[in-house]
Amino acid sequence: MAGTYINTSLPDVSDRMLFAVPKKGRLYDQCLSLLSNIGIEFNRKPRHDIALVSNMPIALVFLPAADIATYVAKGNIDIGITGLDIIRESQTENDVVELVRLGFGKCKLQVQAPAADQRLATAEDLVGKRIVTSFINLTRQRFAELEGVDDPTKIKTQVRFVSGSVEAACGLGLADGIVDLVESGDTMRAAGLHAVDTILDTESVLISNNHLRFPKLAETIRQRVEGILAARKYVLCQYNIEREHLEKAVKVASGRKAPTVTQLDQDGWVAVSVMIERKTLASKMDELKEIGATDILVLQISNTRV
Ligand SMILES: Nc1ncnc2c1ncn2[C@@H]1O[C@H](COP(=O)(O)OP(=O)(O)OP(=O)(O)O)[C@@H](O)[C@H]1O
Numbered sequence: 001m002a003g004t005y006i007n008t009s010l011p012d013v014s015d016r017m018l019f020a021v022p023k024k025g026r027l028y029d030q031c032l033s034l035l036s037n038i039g040i041e042f043n044r045k046p047r048h049d050i051a052l053v054s055n056m057p058i059a060l061v062f063l064p065a066a067d068i069a070t071y072v073a074k075g076n077i078d079i080g081i082t083g084l085d086i087i088r089e090s091q092t093e094n095d096v097v098e099l100v101r102l103g104f105g106k107c108k109l110q111v112q113a114p115a116a117d118q119r120l121a122t123a124e125d126l127v128g129k130r131i132v133t134s135f136i137n138l139t140r141q142r143f144a145e146l147e148g149v150d151d152p153t154k155i156k157t158q159v160r161f162v163s164g165s166v167e168a169a170c171g172l173g174l175a176d177g178i179v180d181l182v183e184s185g186d187t188m189r190a191a192g193l194h195a196v197d198t199i200l201d202t203e204s205v206l207i208s209n210n211h212l213r214f215p216k217l218a219e220t221i222r223q224r225v226e227g228i229l230a231a232r233k234y235v236l237c238q239y240n241i242e243r244e245h246l247e248k249a250v251k252v253a254s255g256r257k258a259p260t261v262t263q264l265d266q267d268g269w270v271a272v273s274v275m276i277e278r279k280t281l282a283s284k285m286d287e288l289k290e291i292g293a294t295d296i297l298v299l300q301i302s303n304t305r306v
């Protein structure tokens with residue numbers, strides 16, 4: 001089904017893998033930066049939602065983040081980037097394949113209530129009350145659990161959809177509580193709300209449909225993305241050490257598979273090169289120094305294939 005884009009004023013995309021990216025919003029900038037890092041070159045004309053990639057048989061399709069999981073699940077689009085929250089809300093998790101979690105767009109879907117109202121201190125206190133959200137399915141599922149009801153359509157809590165600025169609903173009297181995404185919590189607090197329950201921890205995901213027309217190309221994209229994520233996560237650490245201390249040093253930092261060890265032009269000494277997770281780097285360097293490593297150098301990795 002993907003590739004059957006019918007609009008005669010648009011270029012033919014039937015031989016191209018369709019790759020959906022959010023057209024605006026929170027994920028837009030990071031998606032564009034990721035596309036650039038994985039070597040996808042394109043030129044998007046103003047007001048055009050399709051852009052041909054010049055160096056690969058791919059067409060980018062710019063869509064609202066909230067719709068991408070549905071397009072991918074239905075097979076109209078081959079692969080795409082969207083939030084886990086959207087995949088779950090659009091009930092497409094069984095019809096899409098999660099290729100890679102991308103580590104950006106991280107936030108929580110939370111039940112929120114007016115902070116000043118002592119009677120609404122927990123999610124249970126909102127059972128049977130009015131909830132406003134853009135995530136009606138996930139909200140109904142959560143309240144069905146709280147109410148002990150199997151069928152989310154049979155809950156007594158009233159769940160109403162609004163498309164944005166959800167935090168305004170309590171202050172304006174439309175709701176007793178809301179369900180919305182929270183990252184820093186600034187928007188929630190500015191609206192006088194506090195979180196009483198977490199429904200989901202979410203982040204962006206690269207997804208594909210179940211019937212890929214371009215499996216090799218999709219795999220290339222997946223590997224490139226994994227490579228960029230690994231490059232962000234790791235640094236390359238090089239040091240010299242006497243061979244007799246090598247075993248201890250390898251225990252401190254063993255690399256993704258094993259370190260590269262090269263004989264130095266000095267008796268009994270070796271040079272070691274190893275990938276280390278950025279977040280543990282400082283303490284690993286301390287330990288290596290303690291064991292006797294010298295000339296410890298850290299190099300940034302700009303890209304990898306892992
Ligand atoms: N504050 C946030 N921090 C991190 N990720 C977020 C945040 N808000 C939303 N997201 C992620 O980005 C996705 C798209 O949210 P966004 O608010 O950009 O939606 P949109 O409606 O497409 O854009 P807009 O708000 O501009 O209309 C969400 O489903 C979620 O995965």
Ligand SMILES: O=P(O)(O)OC[C@H]1O[C@H](OP(=O)(O)OP(=O)(O)O)[C@H](O)[C@@H]1O
Nearest residue numbers: 026164165181182183184185186187188
């Ligand atoms: O916890 P915070 O860091 O304040 O982020 C949370 C806000 O971010 C999202 O909205 P966004 O700003 O993307 O706009 P929207 O309401 O138009 O979707 C979300 O819907 C919250 O309103």
